Amino acid sequence: MKVLANDGIAASGVKALEKAGFEVDLTTVAQDQLVDYLNSNEIDVLLVRSATKVRKDIIDNCNSLKIIGRGGVGMDNIDVEYAKQKGIDVINTPAASSHSVAELVFAHLFGLARFLHDANRNMPLDGDSKFKQLKKTYAKGIELRGKTLGIIGFGRIGQATAKVALGLGMKVIAFDPFLDAVNLELDFFDHQTVFFNINTITKEEVLQQADFISLHVPAQNEYVISTKEFELMKDGAFIVNAARGGVIDEVALVKAIENGKIAGAALDVFENEPTPEIQLLMNSSISLTPHIGAATSEAQDRIGTELAQQIIEILT
Ligand SMILES: NC(=O)c1ccc[n+]([C@@H]2O[C@H](COP(=O)([O-])OP(=O)(O)OC[C@H]3O[C@@H](n4cnc5c(N)ncnc54)[C@H](O)[C@@H]3O)[C@@H](O)[C@H]2O)c1
Numbered sequence: 001m002k003v004l005a006n007d008g009i010a011a012s013g014v015k016a017l018e019k020a021g022f023e024v025d026l027t028t029v030a031q032d033q034l035v036d037y038l039n040s041n042e043i044d045v046l047l048v049r050s051a052t053k054v055r056k057d058i059i060d061n062c063n064s065l066k067i068i069g070r071g072g073v074g075m076d077n078i079d080v081e082y083a084k085q086k087g088i089d090v091i092n093t094p095a096a097s098s099h100s101v102a103e104l105v106f107a108h109l110f111g112l113a114r115f116l117h118d119a120n121r122n123m124p125l126d127g128d129s130k131f132k133q134l135k136k137t138y139a140k141g142i143e144l145r146g147k148t149l150g151i152i153g154f155g156r157i158g159q160a161t162a163k164v165a166l167g168l169g170m171k172v173i174a175f176d177p178f179l180d181a182v183n184l185e186l187d188f189f190d191h192q193t194v195f196f197n198i199n200t201i202t203k204e205e206v207l208q209q210a211d212f213i214s215l216h217v218p219a220q221n222e223y224v225i226s227t228k229e230f231e232l233m234k235d236g237a238f239i240v241n242a243a244r245g246g247v248i249d250e251v252a253l254v255k256a257i258e259n260g261k262i263a264g265a266a267l268d269v270f271e272n273e274p275t276p277e278i279q280l281l282m283n284s285s286i287s288l289t290p291h292i293g294a295a296t297s298e299a300q301d302r303i304g305t306e307l308a309q310q311i312i313e314i315l316t
Contacts, residue, residue, distance in 0.1 A: 001315060002041060004029070007049035009071060010297075013304025020312045038062040045311055047071060054078040059086055067091060067311060071303040072294055074244070076219065091310045095156055096302035097294030102160035105214050105240050106168075108266030108287045112238050114141040117266075117287035145169040150210025152224060153217030153243065154179050154200060161214055166196055173210060175203040207232040214240045215247050223249040230256040237261075242268040242293045250280060257285045268293050 003017055004025045014024045022045075029037040035058055038046065043062070047069040048054060054068050056079055068083055070092040080090045111117045115138040122134055149165045151158045154176035162172045163186050174182070184196045207213070207229055217224055225239065226249035233239075239262060241248045250271050256262040266287040270276035273291060280286055294303075 001044045003045040003047060003311065004038065004041070004043045005047040006034070006052045007047070007071070009047055009307065010300040010304030012301040013308045016305055016308035017311065020308070020316060022311070034058055035061045038065060044315065045069060047307060048077065050074070050077055052077065054083070056082055059083050059088065067314060069307050069311065071300075071307055072097060074219070089314055091307065091314075093303045093306040096306055097296075097299040098156040098160040100296040100299040101157045101216075101242055101293035102164050103296075104268060104289065104293050105161050105242055105266075106164050108240050108242075108268075108289070109144060109212055109214075109238070111287050112264040112266060113144055114138065118284050121284070144212070147171070147211040148173060148209055150174070150206040150213045152176075152203065152206060152213065152215050154182055154198075155216060157242075158214075158216035159184055161216065162198065170212075172198060173206050174198055174200050175206040176200050203229075204232060208234070210234065210237060212238045212240070215243045217243050217247055219244040220247055223247065223252075225249060225252075227252045227255070230261055233261065235261060236263040238264045238266075240266040240268075242266075245269045245271045245273055250277060254279050254283065257283060 001021070002023045002025060004027065006029055008026065009024070017024050025041065025043070031053060034052070038058065039062055042064045044064055045067040046054065046065060049071050054077065059065070059079060059082055065088055067089045068078055070078060073092065073094050075090070075092055078090060083090050119134065119138050126134060145168055148171040151162055151172065151174040154174040158174060158176070159182060162174065163184055165172050166184070166186060179200055181197060181199045184198065186194045186196060211234060213233070215224060224247045230252055239248070253262070253265055257265065264285045264287065267280060268289045269291055270280065281288065
């Protein structure tokens with residue numbers, strides 16, 4: 001059986017598949033040549049990340065296809081229901097990257113709390129000529145310990161983020177319209193385990209009480225955070241969006257930063273990917289990353305292994 005990993009797959013996945021007798025093709029085939037390639041090579045499994053689109057044209061015209069696999073969470077690039085109707089299995093790896101995204105949130109939060117994002121921009125320019133001035137500029141940092149983290153969307157990544165926060169000594173509050181309470185299991189290096197119960201509260205309460213807010217909701221039709229929500233927040237709050245572009249109103253965010261309501265923000269995802277607004281990129285109060293939440297070796301390894309396990313289970 002043949003697997004085409006069109007957007008790549010970690011070595012762990014290749015190894016597991018080959019061990020089970022699969023042939024793994026790591027060619028990156030251009031979107032408009034995919035139908036021909038899948039047919040002429042009689043591909044059984046097509047694996048993608050977010051780059052390759054798997055629409056009706058592929059589903060209708062590639063008879064050898066038995067599984068479409070997405071390494072990661074969102075399946076916006078696959079016509080999932082249509083594929084299932086046609087008898088093709090569609091698989092993904094929803095849990096594999098949760099901790100990686102949670103750690104990126106904290107990379108941003110620690111950075112914002114001590115102005116690292118801005119210091120890293122200015123030290124190369126002025127670090128030798130204006131050292132004392134920069135030292136003063138970045139002197140009013142704060143600690144995360146003891147502060148309140150408000151999580152909006154308390155699913156897999158929201159919960160992984162909560163665990164990191166609890167380990168740091170933060171207070172965690174959360175809003176999720178579909179969950180009343182969550183019992184978190186915190187695992188430590190020596191196999192000790194602590195259970196921590198968190199009852200969700202209203203969105204308004206989270207916005208009013210949190211020092212730091214982190215968004216972990218799925219893609220939405222409407223903004224989850226816009227002008228009204230910024231107004232409810234504490235003065236000087238910080239906000240992170242590592243969920244999906246379009247969850248936070250970017251124009252309202254820039255305004256809230258400019259009028260001093262929000263002290264800083266971090267964005268890993270943008271309304272206009274892959275060309276984010278220049279007003280965001282140039283804003284010295286925003287810590288920026290180019291959608292790398294899941295991009296760690298560990299997450300990619302887990303994604304590869306989980307995809308391989310599911311393929312082997314279905315086809316052997
Ligand atoms: N930055 C990255 O690279 C990266 C990587 C992986 C996932 N993500 C994104 O992270 C987000 C969360 O992923 P997940 O795996 O935790 O999903 P999940 O489905 O496990 O959790 C999402 C939670 O949000 C809740 N929710 C839905 N609508 C809501 C609303 N309006 N307000 C509050 N809560 C709401 C749901 O009830 C659910 O519990 C997704 O948007 C996903 O695409 C980003």
